[in-house]
Amino acid sequence: MTKIDRRTERLTDALRRAGVRITRQRAALLAVLARAEDHPEAVELHRRAEAQVPGISLSTVYRTLTALEAQGVIQRHQFAGTPARFEHTETAHHDHMIDVDTGEVVEFANDRIERLQAEIAAALGYDIVHHRLELYVRKKARPGTDQG
Structure with a gap:
């Protein structure tokens, strides 16, 4: 199992624990988030997921990110003067x-x-x-x- 597969599984499990249904759109978003090595903002994640599964709404992206953050598998960063950005919590402190x-x-x-x-x-x-x-x-x- 690759690092991306493990991340996808971890994100999927977290959404399920939160009681969120894994739709085709959410699965695409989770795959995009699992592959992200940068610190993308929600609009960028939406753009990447939309390229894979047209029709995903920005509100679905925001709700999914909120649920993942509440489960502790992603972290929201609010750097001064920029929209919130997100990263995996699996990495060591940095x-x-x-x-x-x-x-x-x-x-x-x-x-x-x-x-x-x-x-x-x-x-x-x-x-x-x-x-x-x-x-x-x-x-x-x-x-x-x-x-x-």
């Missing part, structure tokens, strides 16, 4: 860099940052329960290029 010019989302993990955050929390008398780090970035101009 942080995000958002390119303010292109909207590209880059995942990264850094042990030093994680240790520093824990040290800061401990120094202030806290344990971290959950955190999210988002860096809003712009690519540096390469030497000898005009930045605009």
